[in-house]
Every structure is written in structure tokens, then in C-alpha cells.
Amino acid sequence: MDVKPDTLVRNRKPVISGATKGRVILDGREMLLLTANNYLGLAADEEIVSRACDAIRQYGLGSTLNPPLATTPLHDALCDALAQFHQVDAALLFNSCTSANVAVACTLVGKGDRIFSDRLNHASIVDGCRLSSAEAIVYEHGDLDDLGALLATPFDGRKLVISDGVFSMEGNFADLPGLIALCRKHDALLVVDESHAAGVAGPGGRGTAALQECLGQIDLYTGTLSKAFGGAAGGYVAGRADLIHRLHDNGRFYIFTSSIPASSAAGALAAIERIMRGDDAVRRLADNTRRLRYGLQSLGLTLLGDSHPITPILIGDEEKALALSRGLLDEGVYIAAITYPVVARGEARLRAQPSAAHSLDDIDDAVSAVGRVARRLGIL
The missing domain is CATH 3.40.640.10 (Type I PLP-dependent aspartate aminotransferase-like (Major domain))
Structure with missing residues (x-):
């Protein structure tokens, strides 16, 4: 029996219109994208x-x-x-x-x-x-x-x-x-x-x-x-x-x-x-990573990893992690939530990934949005 598209709403993925950059059009809205592997921003070069x-x-x-x-x-x-x-x-x-x-x-x-x-x-x-x-x-x-x-x-x-x-x-x-x-x-x-x-x-x-x-x-x-x-x-x-x-x-x-x-x-x-x-893009990526991690840690969030751009924000509770990701979409920031079975139960997280395509202002905007939504949800 064929599965009708409307039965798959639960698994619907956001739709990107256009090339992957620091900011993209996601589901018809401009969105700051911090969930892509476009580390050096070269996908649209x-x-x-x-x-x-x-x-x-x-x-x-x-x-x-x-x-x-x-x-x-x-x-x-x-x-x-x-x-x-x-x-x-x-x-x-x-x-x-x-x-x-x-x-x-x-x-x-x-x-x-x-x-x-x-x-x-x-x-x-x-x-x-x-x-x-x-x-x-x-x-x-x-x-x-x-x-x-x-x-x-x-x-x-x-x-x-x-x-x-x-x-x-x-x-x-x-x-x-x-x-x-x-x-x-x-x-x-x-x-x-x-x-x-x-x-x-x-x-x-x-x-x-x-x-x-x-x-x-x-x-x-x-x-x-x-x-x-x-x-x-x-x-x-x-x-x-x-x-x-x-x-x-x-x-x-x-x-x-x-x-x-x-x-x-x-x-x-x-x-x-x-x-x-030349390593200009590699250096920009490192600068953006340091700025993002410093900003998130200053909010009081628990981060995993160290100096790599993969910046897991450990939430623990799956529903809170999903709610934080959804709330950030409303703020114009896309950071995907990672839950079981991708990670162990009780280790749900948001996986933020800066790119060399982001400006320092982009990073600051993302940190501010995370702070606002996390406080609203009682995570902070």
C-alpha cells in the first residue's frame, strides 16, 4: 500500500530555496543557517x-x-x-x-x-x-x-x-x-x-x-x-x-x-x-568558532567539544532540545536538534556549526537568539 504524503508530515524537513550560504531562504523565510557542513563557505563560491x-x-x-x-x-x-x-x-x-x-x-x-x-x-x-x-x-x-x-x-x-x-x-x-x-x-x-x-x-x-x-x-x-x-x-x-x-x-x-x-x-x-x-577561509572559520563558543558559554550553556566548529549545546531532555530548535526558527536561526537514536537517551543537544560564510554579526545574532529562546523555555 502506498504511503500518502500527508502521512509523512511528522518527518517533514525544512526546504531550502537556493544555494547554501551563511543565510538562506528556508521555507520561504530568510534564516541564519548554523546547521550545515559548509565549513569554508565554498558551496556557493x-x-x-x-x-x-x-x-x-x-x-x-x-x-x-x-x-x-x-x-x-x-x-x-x-x-x-x-x-x-x-x-x-x-x-x-x-x-x-x-x-x-x-x-x-x-x-x-x-x-x-x-x-x-x-x-x-x-x-x-x-x-x-x-x-x-x-x-x-x-x-x-x-x-x-x-x-x-x-x-x-x-x-x-x-x-x-x-x-x-x-x-x-x-x-x-x-x-x-x-x-x-x-x-x-x-x-x-x-x-x-x-x-x-x-x-x-x-x-x-x-x-x-x-x-x-x-x-x-x-x-x-x-x-x-x-x-x-x-x-x-x-x-x-x-x-x-x-x-x-x-x-x-x-x-x-x-x-x-x-x-x-x-x-x-x-x-x-x-x-x-x-x-x-591560502588559509583566509580557515582563519575566518576559526575566528567564528571561537566567538560562537565564547558567546554560548557566557550564557551559561553546557558545550561539548573544544576548538572544532562542531559546537554541541548539551540540553539532555529531548523535548526541550526540540523546543529550543523550533523556537530558534521563529527567531530566524536554524540550528538542528539531535536526539535519540543519533545520540544516547538523555544526551539530546543542538549541534551548531559556524561557517567562514558567516560574519561576526551573524554569530552575535545567533548567540542572542539562543539566549532569548533558552530563557523563555526555562533552559537558562
């Missing part, structure tokens, strides 16, 4: 959009070919740029970072091997571990002692440790030097998902490893083009050449799909080239 449009005119909407069968100069140039950005040997493109994470978990280890995954890893990593024929072992979030004890258990198979660089619901960073030391000690591969760090964190926006001064010591990065790199469709794996070759030749989530559109490759390439030319 004229140069980047123009290069994507040029690629559509030259290559069409898509290649309609599987990645192993053919490529374009744009796809090859993007792989080279990603490898240069992360300072590694090579890179490989996927439809999404979800596909990249699943490919890594299902290709580099298998039956008789083990994957060690942080408890708060992104759902795509969790699903990749479940789909892999390797034994998946979860260690407590950020607990290197727990991971070390698990890795030390006698075992003859291959070992792979996988972790978010930045945890998407917490806004905190993994301890990469600690993970590197454990992986070297116990002969394990280390894979780091940099979806929320590449283009965002560290000197030049080069990610968690750059921030923690351990570039060149990670076996593989996974990442997405859909956030800091202009919001383009697609994901990637970047790292050691031998591992990239294995994913190219044996990765089912790479082989049995279509290539990302040339327009996405062109837009992402333009974004990465922009970031590598």
Missing part, C-alpha cells in the same frame, strides 16, 4: 560553481562508467590534489565517504582478521565494520588503555584500527599520536576518517594530523568532498600506495558503482586548490 558548470558542459551530467573502466583528467587531477593535500602517496575517489569507509573495512581485512573501532565512530564506519568479514571489536571512546589491552590480546591475523579524526556528534578530536604509537607497537594499520577535519582543522586546514603534528604517520585517510571542499558529491581514500592499489583492484564499493560526476570533481578540485593557495 562563484569560481568553484563556475568550474563545476564548465565540467558539466564538457563532460555531461555523469560518465555512466564504472571507475575502473575510464577516468577524466579532472578525476585524476583531484586524486593528485588530495594526495598532495594530505601529503601521502596516492588517493582514490568514491561515491561518498560512507562507500570509502565500507570499502576499507571490507577490503583490507577479512575473515581471520580484526577491526578495532572507537565506540563513537561515525555510522558509516560502524556499518563498514558490520559488513566486513573481519571480527569487529569496539573500544571505549578515546580510551587508549582499553584499545591497548584489546590489541595486546594474542592474535595471528591482521589488525586494523579505525577512528574519526573529529567525532561528528561530540566535536572532539581523536588522539592521533597515541593511536599511532599503539598501532606501531601492535603491528596494526591505522585509518582516520577526516570528513570533519580536512579543510577545517590544523595549519592550512590540513586536518587532525597536521593539528597534532603527525602528518606522514597515518596509513590511510578517508574523507568527503561534501563538507569543507565545496559540498561536492563524493568521498575518497588517501594514503599508502600499496593500500590504495588494493582498494582499486579489490574494493567492491569502488568497482561496482559509477564514478562521481566530473562536475563534482571539478568543484572539489577548485576548492582544494583554493585552500592550498
